[in-house]
């Protein structure tokens with residue numbers, strides 16, 4: 710028996726046209742899964758699909774707002790009509806907004822509370838709603854895996870990113886809460902876990918970590934490297950092994966965990 714067999718698993722990835730979701734989609738598709746990418750913009754979904762179709766035809770994509778229950782339900786019905794099941798949901802849609810981040814010369818008293826709320830909405834409810842809609846199909850089938858995307862900002866305070874941190878801390882708690890709820894009420898076939906990526910250069914943090922003018926690390930980028938025992942940023946394909954493990958039967962007794970993929974950042978005191 711191959712504990713890591715993911716062939717023919719039906720895997721839905723919200724934000725599958727983004728940097729991390731796109732990397733996961735590429736890997737899972739290349740390893741024999743049926744992949745469905747969702748995104749709220751047709752341009753992102755279409756460009757994601759174009760790249761993924763070069764790997765395999767076992768991919769489809771839908772424009773779908775992770776915050777809109779009706780839109781999620783419509784897509785879920787289409788997936789069930791086509792595949793008859795949903796094996797895995799990866800909640801990779803998420804992000805930050807400038808107003809929810811404290812500027813270099815600002816304090817918490819300058820935060821834009823509307824942006825703060827939008828960031829919590831996207832990261833928290835943008836994972837809760839897909840988990841409710843796609844998770845219901847999994848519950849009907851008594852089998853399914855949900856993977857949320859947390860962050861290093863959830864466990865200890867990382868300066869400036871207040872809204873994002875609060876939303877990711879809530880994701881950690883929701884991951885544990887939902888894992889308990891689904892296992893108790895629908896059995897051991899339902900599992901909910903999260904990954905906590907360390908620092909990867911992406912669209913949302915590039916400007917904070919790399920100086921636009923010089924291309925050198927910013928002071929913040931330098932501080933992160935100093936506090937990462939492996940002394941580098943992560944490469945997006947370094948999430949794939951953990952994602953594969955969590956999707957597969959290799960992890961079938963694992964639920965309610967948040968797995969750091971961070972080059973040791975969360976283990977290190979800095980001293």
Ligand SMILES: NC(=O)c1ccc[n+]([C@@H]2O[C@H](COP(=O)([O-])OP(=O)(O)OC[C@H]3O[C@@H](n4cnc5c(N)ncnc54)[C@H](O)[C@@H]3O)[C@@H](O)[C@H]2O)c1
Pocket residue numbers: 723724725726727728729730747748749750753773774775776800801802803804805831832835858859860861905906907908909910911912913914
């Ligand atoms: N890049 C990093 O270093 C890093 C580190 C830790 C955690 N994360 C988390 O990983 C996840 C993916 O990050 P990324 O760097 O790939 O970001 P990204 O911006 O490249 O991708 C996010 C995708 O989500 C989509 N999206 C946004 N709002 C949506 C909505 N309402 N409905 C559907 N889709 C929506 C966007 O179109 C985009 O394609 C996020 O939750 C992010 O917080 C990223």
